[in-house]
Amino acid sequence: MSKLVDFPTSLPAIPIPENTNAAEVVASFVSRLEHLKKSDFKDDAVWRDTFALAGTSRTFYGPSPITAAWHETTKRSKAGLFSLNEKTARIIRSPLGPHWIQGKFSFETSADPPTTCSGIITLVLTSASEWRIWTLRSILEQLKGESNVDVLARVNGTEQATNGHSEERHFDCIVIGGGPSGLSQGGRLKALGISYVVLDTHPKVGDNWKLRYDSTRLHTSREYSHLPFERTFGPEYQEWLTKDDLAEGYQRWVAKYDINIWTGTTVVSGSWDSSNKKWTLRTKRDGKDEQSITGSFIVVAGGAGGQVPKMPEYPNREKFRGLVLHSAEYRNAFQWKGKRGVVVGTANTGHDVADDMLQAGLSSVTMIQRGNTYILPAEYYKKTADLYYNATVPTEAGDRESLTQPMAIVDLLSQINLHHLTNMERPRFDALEGAGFKLDRYGSIIDHLYNRMGGHYIDVGTSAKISKGLIKIQTSTPVSYTETGILFDDGTELEADVVVFATGFEGNMRYLVRDVFGEEIAEQMGDFWGLDKEGELNGVWKGTGHPAMWYHGGTIGQQRFYSRFIALQIKAKMLGTPLVVYDKTP
Structure with missing residues (x-):
């Protein structure tokens, strides 16, 4: 597992003079893109390609690896017609130090498959007068001559999503999972004229959110x-969407775009016929007899993580006279008023459940903390997110700006900003530590999201209740249940009537593939999530070990944005001109 701080890049240090003409500086470098030299790059420059030239997502570090890969991929794809959008050239001056010039450009490729692409270039001073490329991004936009993956016409539908509208038995693509990742994928496939079906086990669209615990809401904007x-x-929706908001929005969206989703559908088993290049799935729909459907491609759309709870086992559970459950089974705490509640885990769900218990009137609420926890106040997060996602910036523009940035750069920029805000509010965090909370004050939200897949808390108010002692913290290690509670390694006992394990889920989507398709296909697909040595996410959104299956998941924004690249890869394969993958190691 790679740590972001290990990647060989840094933030620029030299200020940009006030009289700098940003458009002139950017134009001089865009004109060189067909023939870039090592001397055009900063010593620790980074290039991230998102399916435009490498046929996959790759990140390259340093002038020599970048120029070697750039020359080979641009030549192979016959890239040209590089053109600057002069209106986008601007100077970015962070109040905390880093300065750079940024501009956006477009280009095309004429080798098979011919494409249109976009790019973002940033330039920094390396001396008083020497400009160099700091970061370079290239992004696949469309397949020439095909419909637009980013546009889907609305149809005359009702506000209530229906349980599918097709009785076909063969599809170009079968999407397993009907949460935001599966829905996004279905919409993108439809936009490209690819026949598809989205399969979801839940009875209704949106139930993957609606059936969660009552106080569930997004901690993102x-x-x-x-x-x-x-x-x-x-704007009629609240800032922090509830599970019911999400379910309602998904149902309206499915109806509006007439998405072919089969709810109440379980995939019993699946197999791949390599000679015919066809998948066969055995499904059970609405509790009826099993039926087979076939498809040329599969997208396993498991979302932000898996559905199998992770729950540590402690001895003597049978002796405990109280209730033990995982957060997957939890709905609310009102039936436990006056009782003693314990929550194991201090990430987002653990805080939500503890806050529920407090509001429900339990006589005591204690969180068992097993390791230091990174706390990110929601207002800090929102201050950063609002730069890209707000009422005036189109969502697709925010996605390209935010989600194509090299991960190492995102980490450096987020840490410098978030740690500064933390230092401005030292008493807030001092009080949390004073209450016994083991705090990771200067953590990396990027590392938590993309290496650990969680383990942090975006503070929407519960931290203050811990600081005030309304919610207690226990940091010793549990070793056993007792009749009346939990015994710890220091010999102390915590009395409890109900214990909720907010300890997460199995996040590697590989287990879903194993359960449905067997060990051989799971081995081919490999692991899902976690950063590789380039700072790219393992497995997700790109071709892996199987030529006709993809993983799809991540944050809601990533599910929305990267669904377009899976759809474009599938369409290119259907046309007989698959994206050519550049797999050389610099």
């Missing part, structure tokens, strides 16, 4: 949470 093609959640 409303503007980040849309599905493709539109602002799914308008």
Whole structure:
């Protein structure tokens, strides 16, 4: 597992003079893009390609690896017609130090498959007068001659999503999972004229959110949470969307775009016929007899993580006279009023459940903390997110700006900003530590999201209740249940009537593939999530070990944005001109 701080890049240090003409500086470098030299790059420059030239997502570090890969991929794809959008050239001056010039450009490729692409270039001073490329990004936009993956016409539908509208038995693509990742994928496939079906086990669209615990709400902003093609959640929705808001928005979206989703459908088993290049799935729909469907491609759309709870086992559980459950089974705490509640885990769900218990009137609420926890106040997060996702910036523009940035750069920029805000509010965090909370004050939200897949808390108010002692913290290690509670390694006992394990889920989607398709296909697909040595996410959105299957998941924004690249890869394969993958190691 790679740590972001290990990647060989840094933030620029030299200020940009006030009289600098940003458009002139950017134009001089865009004109060189067909023939870039090592001397055009900063010593620790970074290039990230998102399916435009490498046929996959790759990140390259340093002038020599970048120029070697750039020359080979641009020549192979016959890239040209590089053109600067002069209106986008601007100077960015961070109040905390880093300065750079940024501009956006477009280009095309004429080798098979011919494409249109976009790019973002940033330039920095390396001396008083020497400009160099700091970061370079290239992004696949469209397949020439095909419909637009980012546009889908609305149809005359009702406000209530229906349980599918097709009785076909063969599809170009079968999407397993009907949460935001599966819905986004279905919409993108439809936009490209690819026949598809989305399969979901839940009875209704949106139930993957609606059936969670009662107080569930997003800890990310409303503007980040849309599905493709539109602002799914308008200003009439609250800033922090509840599970019911999400379910309602998804149902309206499915109806509006007439998405072919089969709810109440379980995939019993699946197999791949390599000679015919066809998948066969055995499904059970609405509890009826099993039926087979076939498809040329599969997208396993498991979302932000798996559905199998992770729950540590402690001895003597049978002796405990109280209730033990995982957060997957939890709905609310009102039936436990006056009782003693314990929550194991201090990430987002653990805080939500503890806050529920407090509001429900339990006589005591204690969180068992097993390791230091990174706390990110929601207002800090929103201050950063609002730069890209707000009421005036189109969602697709925010996605390209935010989600194509090299991960190492995102980490450096987020840490410098978030740690500064933390230092401005030292008493807030001192009080939390004073209450016994083991705090990771200067953590990396990027590392938590993309290496650990969680383990942090975006503070929407519960931290203050811990600081005030309303919610207690226990940091010793549990070793056993007792009749009346939990015994710890220091010999102390915590009395409890109900214990909720907010300890997460199995996040590697590989287990879903194993359960349905068997060990051989799971081995081919490999692991899902976690950063590789380039700072790219393992497995997700790109071709892996199987030529006709993809993983799809991540944050809601990533599910929305990267669904377009899976759809474009599938369409290119259907046309007989698959994206050519550059797999050389610099």
